[in-house]
Amino acid sequence: MSRSVALPPRVVRALPALRRAIAQFREAGETIALVPTMGALHEGHLTLIRQARKRARRVIVSIFVNPAQFAPNEDFASYPRSLTNDLAMLEGIDAVWAPAVETMYPQGFATQIVPQGPAKAGLEDTFRPYFFNGVATVVAKLLIQCTPDVALFGEKDFQQLKVVTRLARDLDLPVKIIGVPIVRERDGLAMSSRNAYLSAAERTTAPTLYRVLKDCATRLAADEQIARVLDEGGRAIEQAGFALDYLELRHTESLGKVESADAGPLRLLVAAKLGRTRLIDNVAVRKR
Numbered sequence: 001m002s003r004s005v006a007l008p009p010r011v012v013r014a015l016p017a018l019r020r021a022i023a024q025f026r027e028a029g030e031t032i033a034l035v036p037t038m039g040a041l042h043e044g045h046l047t048l049i050r051q052a053r054k055r056a057r058r059v060i061v062s063i064f065v066n067p068a069q070f071a072p073n074e075d076f077a078s079y080p081r082s083l084t085n086d087l088a089m090l091e092g093i094d095a096v097w098a099p100a101v102e103t104m105y106p107q108g109f110a111t112q113i114v115p116q117g118p119a120k121a122g123l124e125d126t127f128r129p130y131f132f133n134g135v136a137t138v139v140a141k142l143l144i145q146c147t148p149d150v151a152l153f154g155e156k157d158f159q160q161l162k163v164v165t166r167l168a169r170d171l172d173l174p175v176k177i178i179g180v181p182i183v184r185e186r187d188g189l190a191m192s193s194r195n196a197y198l199s200a201a202e203r204t205t206a207p208t209l210y211r212v213l214k215d216c217a218t219r220l221a222a223d224e225q226i227a228r229v230l231d232e233g234g235r236a237i238e239q240a241g242f243a244l245d246y247l248e249l250r251h252t253e254s255l256g257k258v259e260s261a262d263a264g265p266l267r268l269l270v271a272a273k274l275g276r277t278r279l280i281d282n283v284a285v286r287k288r
């Protein structure tokens with residue numbers, strides 16, 4: 001029996017080589033999709049990539065653990081890095097853009113994008129004040145470097161998706177930003193590279209976050225009082241052993257606070273630490 005052999009992805013580490021690859025695609029009249037990642041790939045990333053394949057002839061996956069989006073006390077040094085493994089998962093991808101930190105931020109680098117609007121919604125930004133400046137700057141660079149027609153981002157990082165969408169619009173970047181629904185483990189835990197940090201006991205507890213989110217979403221959709229649902233949901237998360245950063249009901253588009261479940265479409269967003277692992281998740285709140 002013959003098996004077709006998928007080609008290993010071409011790993012590009014320098015800008016001139018990236019530009020040459022992109023020029024070849026463009027000369028052939030091909031469209032390009034970009035999937036930005038920090039590596040340690042899992043099924044969530046692969047889902048983004050499958051969506052990308054449907055939307056463009058060529059797919060570029062970037063792998064770059066961006067130091068600019070980590071605060072000094074965060075996990076930049078310990079963030080899982082597994083390029084060999086990642087590349088094995090990327091067979092058939094047209095190009096993997098994996099610049100070194102010095103390539104992305106050469107000596108003398110002195111420019112930063114400081115997003116406002118959704119980046120100041122009082123969610124992730126409250127707990128990670130450096131985060132969106134770092135994300136916006138690196139995503140702008142990735143979009144300019146790769147000149148994709150479409151770029152795909154997960155709803156897992158819901159506020160990030162809003163920030164990136166606004167960034168592309170505000171800077172007139174000729175790219176369509178596409179959000180992809182959250183991919184979950186069988187027990188409901190949102191897939192994340194950081195799940196690798198969880199101990200066996202923590203891994204058993206971790207799906208509680210999604211269970212509480214779903215329960216709260218059902219109650220909110222049934223018009224229970226918002227403050228009470230969020231208060232009880234927050235306590236359930238803490239009783240399970242998490243340190244809660246936030247559990248917030250927001251408008252899906254603006255991420256603004258809402259007073260009533262009729263202000264929809266609505267999103268319920270959570271961030272909480274389990275031991276040393278910070279988990280985030282979110283669900284839509286849909287009124288019947």
Ligand code: AMP
Nearest residue numbers: 037038039044153154156157182183191
């Ligand atoms: P990361 O490597 O964690 O920076 O993620 C790269 C991209 O994959 C981001 O757009 C994330 O939102 C997305 N992503 C990560 N985990 C998931 C997931 N479980 N479901 C959907 N998208 C995800």
